[in-house]
Amino acid sequence: MKIIDLYILKRYLATFTVMLLMFIPIGIVIDVSEKVNKMIENKIPFLEIALYYLNFTIYFANLLFPIFLFLSVIWFTSKLANNTEIIAILSSGISFTRFLRPYIVGATIVSVVVLLAGFFVVPKASQGFNDFRYEYLKGGGKEKMRKSADVFRQVNDEVFLHVGNFNHNSKMAFDFTLEKFDKNKKLEYKITAGRIKFNEKTKKYTMFGYKRRDVGPLGDRIQAQAKKDTVFPFELEDLTPTVYVAETLTLGELNDFIAKERKRGSGNIDTYLVVLYKKYSLPVSAFILTIIAVAVSSMKRRGGMGMNLAIGIGIAFTFVFFDKIFGTLAEKSSIPPFLAVWLPNFLFGILAVYLLRNAKR
Incomplete structure (x- = not known):
């Protein structure tokens, strides 16, 4: 790698790091100012608050990294253009495509870090961040993020259940019904209970007002008990997971x-698939936004760096807006999650190719 490549690569990574270190403290200060009253009212230990803001930093750095990356590339590339360094580089015989090489290397490094963090680090930070919010800062706690009425679940290929209220x-659950079918989809037996309670220590369920109806070829057999302890192949946490469980x-x-939720017939599959696909699409956006940023800022403009930053901020926020809108549409409508998640990258990829061609000219 030539000296000029190392020079640009160092500027790429250093400016991106500085941009993160500049904006994240600002986000923390704003968040503290909004939540300090509730933190004092709830008498939250300082160690938990410190851990929350560590998770906050990781969570939002991953969420907003496309904006930070885009602005950092706009910033230092505009400085290169204003100092006529880019003109000197291209005048030496280096093509614009060759000039892009250190940017692509930088985007690759950032993408790999974001990809691995999204696989292993961000989920744990997301869990700590969301658990803290719903335990201390939001009314109703984590239970607000669960389905609590008319819960239908498919436990496996043969067992289905319904809970009226949870x-x-x-x-504890009320109006409990469990149905077991054979391989030919014929009902084998049905269990009902007015109330069912789960014991975490024994992993057993206590059913109150227990009734069981076994379906037979010559007639049905009915059993009834006021109270019965038994074991089922599921836990209550599996029945109604929090909405943000996929992020954790x-x-x-x-x-x-x-795979388990798909087998159970969960209605939140699209939400979970959006989280999965974004783990892959977000790192790819680093390449697209880098090319757009270089194409926009490599030209010396009359408005200087301020004009480039204004254009950059507009494009960056438009990308985030599209990303959020299509993600929400995938969760709430019939749009396939894969298409919704990757569509912003596809659209901005076309924009990147168009701007790159103009920049070469």
Whole structure:
């Protein structure tokens, strides 16, 4: 790698790092100013607050890294253009495509870091961040993020259940129904209970008002007990996971979770798939935004660096806006999650090719 490549690569990584170190403290200060009253009211230990802001830093650095990366590339490339360094580089016989090489190397380094962090580090930070918010800062706590009424679940290929009402704090459900089918999809037996309670120590369920109906070829057999203890192949946490559960799982855990939820017929599959696909699409956006930033800022403009930054901020926020809008549409509408997640990269990829061609001219 030539000296000029190392020079640009160092500027790329250093400016991106400085941009993160500049804006994250500002975000922390704003967040503290908004939440300090609730933190004092709830008498939250300082160690938990410190851990929350560590998770906050990781969570938002990953969420907003496209903006930080885009602005940092705009910033230092505009400085190169204003100092006529880019003109000197291109006048020496280096093509614009060759000039882009250190930028692509920098984008590769950032993408690999973001990809690995999204697989293993960010999920744990997301869990700590969300758990803290819903435990201390939001009314209703984590239970607000669970489905609590008319819960239908497919436990496996043969067992289906329904719960009329569910309270996760008391580990208790009401109007419980479980149906077991054979391989030919014929009902084998049906269990109902007015109330069912889960014991975390024994992993057993206590059913109150227990009734079981076994379906037979010559007639049905009915059993009834006021109270009965039994074991089921599920836990209450599996029945009504929090909405943000997918964000808190590492790559392997998320794939297993989606497979299990798909088998159970979960209605939140699209939400979980959006989280999975974004783990891959977000790092790819580093390359697209880098090319757009270089194409926009490599030309010396009459407005100087301020004009380039204004254009850059507009494009960066438009990208984030599209990313959020299509992600929400995938969760709430019939748009396939894969298409919704990758569409912003596709659209801005076309823009990157167009701007790059103009920049070469």
